[in-house]
Amino acid sequence: MRYRTSGVLVLLAMMAAAGSAWAHHSPSSIFDMSKKFVLTGTLTEVDWVNPHIAVFIAAKNADGTVENWKFESAPPSWLRRVGVNSGDFKKAVGQTVTVEGNRARDGSFYGFLQKITFADGNSFEMVNPNAVDSH
Amino acid sequence: MRHRFLCIFAATIVLAASAAAQQSASAPGPVTKPAHTIDGHPDLSGNWAYSIALPGGALKKVENGSVTYAQLDQSGRMPAKTPVEGALPYTPAPSYKPEFQAKVKYLLDREAKLDKVFYCGKPGVPRISSPRKIIQLPTETIFLYEDASGDPYRIIPTDGRPHRADADPSYYGDSIGYWEGNTFVVDSTNFVEDTWFGEGGYFHTSAMHVTERFWKAGENLAYQITVDDPNVLTAPWTQAPRVIKPSTVPLEESSECVEDDAHRMDNLDHHLQR
Numbered sequence: 434m435r436y437r438t439s440g441v442l443v444l445l446a447m448m449a450a451a452g453s454a455w456a457h458h459s460p461s462s463i464f465d466m467s468k469k470f471v472l473t474g475t476l477t478e479v480d481w482v483n484p485h486i487a488v489f490i491a492a493k494n495a496d497g498t499v500e501n502w503k504f505e506s507a508p509p510s511w512l513r514r515v516g517v518n519s520g521d522f523k524k525a526v527g528q529t530v531t532v533e534g535n536r537a538r539d540g541s542f543y544g545f546l547q548k549i550t551f552a553d554g555n556s557f558e559m560v561n562p563n564a565v566d567s568h
Numbered sequence: 569m570r571h572r573f574l575c576i577f578a579a580t581i582v583l584a585a586s587a588a589a590q591q592s593a594s595a596p597g598p599v600t601k602p603a604h605t606i607d608g609h610p611d612l613s614g615n616w617a618y619s620i621a622l623p624g625g626a627l628k629k630v631e632n633g634s635v636t637y638a639q640l641d642q643s644g645r646m647p648a649k650t651p652v653e654g655a656l657p658y659t660p661a662p663s664y665k666p667e668f669q670a671k672v673k674y675l676l677d678r679e680a681k682l683d684k685v686f687y688c689g690k691p692g693v694p695r696i697s698s699p700r701k702i703i704q705l706p707t708e709t710i711f712l713y714e715d716a717s718g719d720p721y722r723i724i725p726t727d728g729r730p731h732r733a734d735a736d737p738s739y740y741g742d743s744i745g746y747w748e749g750n751t752f753v754v755d756s757t758n759f760v761e762d763t764w765f766g767e768g769g770y771f772h773t774s775a776m777h778v779t780e781r782f783w784k785a786g787e788n789l790a791y792q793i794t795v796d797d798p799n800v801l802t803a804p805w806t807q808a809p810r811v812i813k814p815s816t817v818p819l820e821e822s823s824e825c826v827e828d829d830a831h832r833m834d835n836l837d838h839h840l841q842r
Contacts, residue, residue, distance in 0.1 A: 511623050
Protein backbone atom coordinates (compact mmCIF):
# COMPACT_ATOMS: atom_id res chain seq x y z
CA MET A 434 0.00 0.00 0.00
CA ARG A 435 1.41 3.36 -0.94
CA TYR A 436 0.31 6.88 -0.35
CA ARG A 437 -0.25 9.09 -3.34
CA THR A 438 0.06 12.80 -3.08
CA SER A 439 -2.72 15.00 -4.28
CA GLY A 440 -2.08 18.65 -3.61
CA VAL A 441 -5.65 19.80 -3.51
CA LEU A 442 -6.88 16.84 -1.53
CA VAL A 443 -4.03 17.09 0.91
CA LEU A 444 -4.63 20.71 1.51
CA LEU A 445 -8.34 20.23 1.85
CA ALA A 446 -7.71 17.44 4.27
CA MET A 447 -5.24 19.58 6.13
CA MET A 448 -7.72 22.38 6.40
CA ALA A 449 -10.71 20.27 7.25
CA ALA A 450 -11.78 20.91 10.77
CA ALA A 451 -14.77 18.87 11.71
CA GLY A 452 -16.28 19.81 15.02
CA SER A 453 -13.24 21.57 16.05
CA ALA A 454 -11.21 24.12 17.77
CA TRP A 455 -8.63 23.78 14.99
CA ALA A 456 -10.83 25.73 12.72
CA HIS A 457 -9.35 27.29 9.68
CA HIS A 458 -10.09 29.15 6.53
CA SER A 459 -10.47 27.56 3.14
CA PRO A 460 -7.26 27.04 1.18
CA SER A 461 -8.95 28.49 -1.88
CA SER A 462 -9.52 31.77 -0.10
CA ILE A 463 -5.76 32.35 -0.04
CA PHE A 464 -3.84 29.88 -2.19
CA ASP A 465 -3.98 29.05 -5.86
CA MET A 466 -4.95 25.44 -5.66
CA SER A 467 -4.59 24.91 -9.38
CA LYS A 468 -0.84 25.43 -9.31
CA LYS A 469 1.84 23.75 -7.36
CA PHE A 470 5.31 25.24 -7.49
CA VAL A 471 8.80 24.38 -6.37
CA LEU A 472 11.20 26.80 -4.75
CA THR A 473 14.80 26.39 -3.63
CA GLY A 474 16.49 28.77 -1.25
CA THR A 475 18.04 29.27 2.14
CA LEU A 476 15.97 28.44 5.20
CA THR A 477 16.28 31.60 7.27
CA GLU A 478 13.78 31.16 10.09
CA VAL A 479 11.18 28.83 11.52
CA ASP A 480 8.28 30.03 13.66
CA TRP A 481 6.84 27.12 15.58
CA VAL A 482 3.47 28.76 16.19
CA ASN A 483 -0.22 27.94 15.97
CA PRO A 484 -2.42 27.63 14.05
CA HIS A 485 0.28 26.67 11.55
CA ILE A 486 4.04 26.83 11.59
CA ALA A 487 5.79 29.37 9.40
CA VAL A 488 8.90 28.64 7.38
CA PHE A 489 10.90 31.51 5.90
CA ILE A 490 13.04 31.03 2.81
CA ALA A 491 15.30 33.46 0.99
CA ALA A 492 15.40 32.52 -2.69
CA LYS A 493 17.08 34.18 -5.62
CA ASN A 494 14.92 34.77 -8.65
CA ALA A 495 16.03 34.70 -12.27
CA ASP A 496 17.72 38.11 -12.15
CA GLY A 497 19.49 37.34 -8.91
CA THR A 498 17.23 39.37 -6.68
CA VAL A 499 16.52 37.75 -3.32
CA GLU A 500 12.87 37.07 -2.59
CA ASN A 501 11.93 36.49 1.04
CA TRP A 502 9.23 33.87 1.11
CA LYS A 503 6.98 32.78 3.94
CA PHE A 504 5.26 29.42 3.91
CA GLU A 505 2.62 28.27 6.31
CA SER A 506 2.10 24.62 7.01
CA ALA A 507 0.51 22.28 9.53
CA PRO A 508 -0.11 23.11 13.21
CA PRO A 509 2.64 22.26 15.71
CA SER A 510 0.34 19.85 17.53
CA TRP A 511 -0.22 17.90 14.31
CA LEU A 512 3.46 17.78 13.45
CA ARG A 513 4.36 16.70 16.95
CA ARG A 514 1.91 13.84 16.74
CA VAL A 515 3.37 12.58 13.50
CA GLY A 516 6.85 12.65 14.98
CA VAL A 517 8.20 16.02 13.90
CA ASN A 518 9.28 18.75 16.29
CA SER A 519 10.64 22.24 15.87
CA GLY A 520 14.23 21.03 16.05
CA ASP A 521 13.74 18.94 12.92
CA PHE A 522 13.19 22.16 11.01
CA LYS A 523 15.38 24.56 12.95
CA LYS A 524 18.49 22.45 12.59
CA ALA A 525 18.35 23.27 8.88
CA VAL A 526 18.32 27.06 9.32
CA GLY A 527 21.06 28.50 7.15
CA GLN A 528 20.99 25.54 4.81
CA THR A 529 19.56 25.17 1.33
CA VAL A 530 16.11 23.60 1.18
CA THR A 531 13.61 22.91 -1.56
CA VAL A 532 9.91 23.32 -0.91
CA GLU A 533 6.82 22.39 -2.88
CA GLY A 534 3.53 24.11 -2.29
CA ASN A 535 0.84 26.49 -3.45
CA ARG A 536 1.35 30.21 -3.82
CA ALA A 537 -0.99 32.81 -2.35
CA ARG A 538 -3.35 34.19 -4.94
CA ASP A 539 -2.55 37.76 -3.95
CA GLY A 540 0.81 37.33 -5.67
CA SER A 541 2.83 37.88 -2.54
CA PHE A 542 5.78 35.73 -1.54
CA TYR A 543 3.52 33.57 0.55
CA GLY A 544 2.66 29.94 0.15
CA PHE A 545 1.43 26.74 1.71
CA LEU A 546 4.21 24.25 2.23
CA GLN A 547 3.40 20.67 1.33
CA LYS A 548 6.90 19.27 1.09
CA ILE A 549 10.30 20.32 2.26
CA THR A 550 13.53 18.61 1.26
CA PHE A 551 16.59 19.38 3.32
CA ALA A 552 20.18 19.61 2.16
CA ASP A 553 20.90 16.07 3.33
CA GLY A 554 18.12 14.67 1.16
CA ASN A 555 15.75 13.99 3.99
CA SER A 556 12.23 15.32 3.55
CA PHE A 557 8.82 15.79 5.09
CA GLU A 558 5.77 15.72 2.88
CA MET A 559 2.11 15.98 3.69
CA VAL A 560 0.19 13.38 1.78
CA ASN A 561 -3.42 12.41 1.52
CA PRO A 562 -4.11 9.19 3.37
CA ASN A 563 -7.36 8.75 1.47
CA ALA A 564 -5.62 8.65 -1.88
CA VAL A 565 -4.08 5.26 -1.47
CA ASP A 566 -2.58 3.67 -4.54
CA SER A 567 -3.07 -0.03 -4.20
CA HIS A 568 -0.74 -0.85 -7.05
CA MET B 569 2.54 -38.70 59.33
CA ARG B 570 -0.55 -36.60 58.76
CA HIS B 571 0.91 -33.90 61.01
CA ARG B 572 4.16 -33.86 59.02
CA PHE B 573 2.25 -33.57 55.75
CA LEU B 574 0.29 -30.60 57.06
CA CYS B 575 3.51 -28.94 58.20
CA ILE B 576 5.09 -29.41 54.78
CA PHE B 577 1.91 -28.17 53.09
CA ALA B 578 1.77 -25.09 55.33
CA ALA B 579 5.46 -24.37 54.81
CA THR B 580 5.00 -24.67 51.07
CA ILE B 581 2.17 -22.13 51.14
CA VAL B 582 4.21 -19.75 53.30
CA LEU B 583 7.22 -20.05 51.01
CA ALA B 584 5.10 -19.62 47.93
CA ALA B 585 3.43 -16.55 49.39
CA SER B 586 6.78 -15.16 50.42
CA ALA B 587 8.23 -15.75 46.98
CA ALA B 588 5.23 -14.13 45.38
CA ALA B 589 5.58 -11.15 47.69
CA GLN B 590 9.26 -10.82 46.88
CA GLN B 591 8.58 -11.12 43.19
CA SER B 592 5.88 -8.51 43.50
CA ALA B 593 8.20 -6.16 45.33
CA SER B 594 11.20 -6.63 43.09
CA ALA B 595 9.63 -7.08 39.68
CA PRO B 596 6.11 -5.71 39.61
CA GLY B 597 3.95 -6.90 36.77
CA PRO B 598 1.47 -4.77 34.86
CA VAL B 599 -0.68 -2.69 37.15
CA THR B 600 -4.33 -3.40 36.64
CA LYS B 601 -6.27 -0.18 36.98
CA PRO B 602 -9.43 -0.62 39.02
CA ALA B 603 -12.51 -0.02 36.95
CA HIS B 604 -14.03 2.10 39.67
CA THR B 605 -12.78 4.69 42.09
CA ILE B 606 -12.87 4.11 45.82
CA ASP B 607 -16.24 5.86 46.00
CA GLY B 608 -17.72 3.38 43.57
CA HIS B 609 -17.91 5.51 40.45
CA PRO B 610 -16.40 4.49 37.11
CA ASP B 611 -12.85 5.77 36.90
CA LEU B 612 -12.53 8.25 34.06
CA SER B 613 -9.06 9.43 35.07
CA GLY B 614 -6.25 9.30 32.59
CA ASN B 615 -5.00 10.71 29.32
CA TRP B 616 -7.42 10.61 26.44
CA ALA B 617 -6.84 11.02 22.75
CA TYR B 618 -6.61 14.52 21.37
CA SER B 619 -10.10 15.07 20.05
CA ILE B 620 -9.80 18.64 18.93
CA ALA B 621 -9.65 18.66 15.17
CA LEU B 622 -6.29 18.59 13.49
CA PRO B 623 -5.45 18.29 9.83
CA GLY B 624 -6.47 14.99 8.40
CA GLY B 625 -3.48 14.37 6.20
CA ALA B 626 -0.60 11.99 6.71
CA LEU B 627 3.11 12.73 6.83
CA LYS B 628 5.56 11.02 4.54
CA LYS B 629 8.99 11.15 6.07
CA VAL B 630 12.16 10.33 4.17
CA GLU B 631 15.14 9.90 6.44
CA ASN B 632 18.43 8.48 5.28
CA GLY B 633 16.68 6.76 2.42
CA SER B 634 14.08 5.19 4.64
CA VAL B 635 10.44 6.11 4.02
CA THR B 636 7.86 6.09 6.78
CA TYR B 637 4.31 7.33 7.05
CA ALA B 638 2.57 8.72 10.08
CA GLN B 639 -1.06 9.55 10.49
CA LEU B 640 -3.21 10.60 13.39
CA ASP B 641 -6.10 8.62 14.67
CA GLN B 642 -8.68 11.33 14.99
CA SER B 643 -11.68 9.13 15.52
CA GLY B 644 -12.44 10.97 18.74
CA ARG B 645 -13.23 14.20 16.95
CA MET B 646 -15.80 12.67 14.67
CA PRO B 647 -19.26 11.33 15.46
CA ALA B 648 -19.08 7.70 16.45
CA LYS B 649 -19.50 5.47 13.42
CA THR B 650 -21.44 2.81 15.26
CA PRO B 651 -24.17 3.13 17.88
CA VAL B 652 -22.82 3.88 21.32
CA GLU B 653 -24.59 2.18 24.18
CA GLY B 654 -25.88 4.74 26.63
CA ALA B 655 -25.99 7.62 24.16
CA LEU B 656 -28.94 9.96 24.02
CA PRO B 657 -30.91 10.46 20.81
CA TYR B 658 -29.27 13.15 18.71
CA THR B 659 -29.75 15.30 15.65
CA PRO B 660 -27.20 16.58 13.11
CA ALA B 661 -27.73 20.27 13.81
CA PRO B 662 -29.38 22.60 16.32
CA SER B 663 -32.80 24.03 15.57
CA TYR B 664 -32.82 27.83 15.71
CA LYS B 665 -35.96 29.87 16.05
CA PRO B 666 -37.12 31.17 12.66
CA GLU B 667 -36.13 34.77 13.44
CA PHE B 668 -32.50 33.71 14.01
CA GLN B 669 -31.98 31.38 11.08
CA ALA B 670 -30.88 34.20 8.76
CA LYS B 671 -28.25 35.22 11.29
CA VAL B 672 -26.89 31.68 11.48
CA LYS B 673 -26.60 31.61 7.70
CA TYR B 674 -24.92 35.01 7.67
CA LEU B 675 -22.34 33.83 10.18
CA LEU B 676 -21.85 30.53 8.39
CA ASP B 677 -21.27 32.26 5.06
CA ARG B 678 -18.64 34.50 6.65
CA GLU B 679 -17.16 32.17 9.16
CA ALA B 680 -13.68 32.41 7.67
CA LYS B 681 -13.73 36.06 8.70
CA LEU B 682 -16.01 36.03 11.73
CA ASP B 683 -15.25 32.85 13.62
CA LYS B 684 -12.87 33.96 16.36
CA VAL B 685 -11.52 30.45 16.74
CA PHE B 686 -9.92 30.96 13.33
CA TYR B 687 -7.90 33.74 14.87
CA CYS B 688 -6.69 32.04 18.03
CA GLY B 689 -9.86 32.77 19.99
CA LYS B 690 -10.91 30.56 22.84
CA PRO B 691 -13.31 27.87 21.68
CA GLY B 692 -15.07 27.69 25.05
CA VAL B 693 -17.46 24.97 26.13
CA PRO B 694 -18.59 22.86 24.37
CA ARG B 695 -16.43 23.53 21.31
CA ILE B 696 -13.27 22.68 23.18
CA SER B 697 -14.57 19.10 23.04
CA SER B 698 -13.50 16.36 25.44
CA PRO B 699 -10.51 16.85 27.75
CA ARG B 700 -7.05 15.47 27.09
CA LYS B 701 -6.68 14.52 30.70
CA ILE B 702 -9.16 13.80 33.45
CA ILE B 703 -8.19 13.78 37.10
CA GLN B 704 -11.03 12.36 39.13
CA LEU B 705 -10.87 13.24 42.81
CA PRO B 706 -13.39 12.58 45.58
CA THR B 707 -14.90 16.07 45.64
CA GLU B 708 -13.88 17.50 42.28
CA THR B 709 -12.87 16.44 38.82
CA ILE B 710 -10.25 18.29 36.84
CA PHE B 711 -10.21 18.56 33.06
CA LEU B 712 -7.03 19.54 31.24
CA TYR B 713 -6.97 20.52 27.60
CA GLU B 714 -4.46 21.26 24.88
CA ASP B 715 -5.62 23.99 22.56
CA ALA B 716 -4.03 26.53 20.25
CA SER B 717 -5.73 29.37 22.12
CA GLY B 718 -3.98 28.35 25.32
CA ASP B 719 -4.25 25.23 27.43
CA PRO B 720 -7.40 25.64 29.47
CA TYR B 721 -8.37 23.70 32.53
CA ARG B 722 -11.65 23.22 34.32
CA ILE B 723 -12.16 22.34 37.94
CA ILE B 724 -15.56 20.76 38.35
CA PRO B 725 -16.92 20.42 41.89
CA THR B 726 -18.68 17.14 42.56
CA ASP B 727 -19.56 17.70 46.21
CA GLY B 728 -23.14 18.68 45.58
CA ARG B 729 -22.68 22.43 45.65
CA PRO B 730 -24.84 24.54 43.34
CA HIS B 731 -23.57 26.82 40.60
CA ARG B 732 -21.72 29.89 41.79
CA ALA B 733 -23.82 33.00 42.08
CA ASP B 734 -20.90 35.42 42.04
CA ALA B 735 -18.86 34.21 39.05
CA ASP B 736 -18.35 36.40 36.03
CA PRO B 737 -19.38 34.95 32.67
CA SER B 738 -16.53 33.07 31.01
CA TYR B 739 -15.60 31.01 27.97
CA TYR B 740 -15.65 27.74 29.86
CA GLY B 741 -18.55 28.67 32.12
CA ASP B 742 -19.35 27.62 35.64
CA SER B 743 -19.54 23.87 35.96
CA ILE B 744 -20.76 21.37 38.51
CA GLY B 745 -20.56 17.61 38.16
CA TYR B 746 -22.63 14.70 39.36
CA TRP B 747 -23.25 11.08 38.56
CA GLU B 748 -26.27 9.57 36.89
CA GLY B 749 -25.58 5.89 37.35
CA ASN B 750 -22.32 5.27 35.53
CA THR B 751 -22.46 8.53 33.60
CA PHE B 752 -20.58 11.60 34.78
CA VAL B 753 -22.65 14.66 34.00
CA VAL B 754 -21.12 18.12 33.83
CA ASP B 755 -23.61 20.95 33.93
CA SER B 756 -22.26 24.32 32.80
CA THR B 757 -23.76 27.79 32.69
CA ASN B 758 -22.70 31.45 32.84
CA PHE B 759 -20.97 31.83 29.48
CA VAL B 760 -19.78 34.87 27.61
CA GLU B 761 -21.54 35.40 24.29
CA ASP B 762 -18.34 35.61 22.22
CA THR B 763 -18.17 31.95 21.26
CA TRP B 764 -20.01 29.69 18.88
CA PHE B 765 -21.00 26.31 20.26
CA GLY B 766 -20.12 24.75 16.96
CA GLU B 767 -18.90 25.66 13.53
CA GLY B 768 -21.60 26.75 11.22
CA GLY B 769 -22.41 30.00 12.95
CA TYR B 770 -23.92 28.40 16.03
CA PHE B 771 -24.12 31.56 18.06
CA HIS B 772 -25.70 31.67 21.49
CA THR B 773 -26.64 34.06 24.24
CA SER B 774 -25.58 34.19 27.86
CA ALA B 775 -28.48 31.86 28.61
CA MET B 776 -26.64 28.92 27.04
CA HIS B 777 -26.70 25.82 29.17
CA VAL B 778 -24.37 22.96 28.28
CA THR B 779 -24.60 19.43 29.56
CA GLU B 780 -21.68 17.12 28.91
CA ARG B 781 -21.96 13.40 29.53
CA PHE B 782 -19.03 11.08 30.00
CA TRP B 783 -19.14 7.34 30.40
CA LYS B 784 -16.94 4.36 29.76
CA ALA B 785 -17.45 2.42 26.56
CA GLY B 786 -15.14 -0.50 27.15
CA GLU B 787 -11.70 1.01 27.58
CA ASN B 788 -12.80 4.13 25.72
CA LEU B 789 -14.46 7.29 26.91
CA ALA B 790 -17.84 8.13 25.46
CA TYR B 791 -18.70 11.82 25.28
CA GLN B 792 -21.88 13.59 24.30
CA ILE B 793 -23.06 17.16 24.64
CA THR B 794 -26.44 18.80 24.88
CA VAL B 795 -26.75 22.52 24.31
CA ASP B 796 -29.76 24.58 25.26
CA ASP B 797 -30.36 28.25 24.79
CA PRO B 798 -34.07 29.05 25.06
CA ASN B 799 -33.40 32.54 23.72
CA VAL B 800 -32.42 31.29 20.28
CA LEU B 801 -33.09 27.54 20.00
CA THR B 802 -36.45 25.87 19.62
CA ALA B 803 -35.28 22.92 21.72
CA PRO B 804 -32.12 21.59 23.36
CA TRP B 805 -29.70 20.15 20.85
CA THR B 806 -27.92 16.88 21.53
CA GLN B 807 -24.93 16.15 19.34
CA ALA B 808 -23.86 12.72 18.10
CA PRO B 809 -21.66 10.96 20.66
CA ARG B 810 -17.90 10.76 20.34
CA VAL B 811 -15.79 7.82 21.42
CA ILE B 812 -12.39 8.84 22.73
CA LYS B 813 -9.57 6.34 22.97
CA PRO B 814 -7.10 6.23 25.86
CA SER B 815 -3.79 7.86 25.08
CA THR B 816 -0.21 7.39 26.18
CA VAL B 817 0.85 10.71 24.67
CA PRO B 818 1.76 13.14 27.45
CA LEU B 819 0.24 16.59 27.50
CA GLU B 820 2.41 19.41 26.24
CA GLU B 821 2.12 23.16 26.34
CA SER B 822 0.65 24.51 23.13
CA SER B 823 2.70 26.88 21.02
CA GLU B 824 1.82 30.53 20.80
CA CYS B 825 -1.02 31.25 18.42
CA VAL B 826 -0.42 33.89 15.75
CA GLU B 827 -2.86 34.14 12.87
CA ASP B 828 -2.73 36.95 10.32
CA ASP B 829 -4.29 35.38 7.26
CA ALA B 830 -7.46 37.43 7.26
CA HIS B 831 -6.01 40.19 5.10
CA ARG B 832 -4.96 37.63 2.49
CA MET B 833 -8.40 36.18 1.92
CA ASP B 834 -9.98 37.30 -1.29
CA ASN B 835 -13.22 35.42 -0.88
CA LEU B 836 -15.40 34.01 1.88
CA ASP B 837 -14.88 30.36 1.11
CA HIS B 838 -15.08 28.39 4.26
CA HIS B 839 -13.45 25.18 5.13
CA LEU B 840 -15.03 21.78 5.09
CA GLN B 841 -17.75 21.36 7.67
CA ARG B 842 -18.98 18.48 9.66
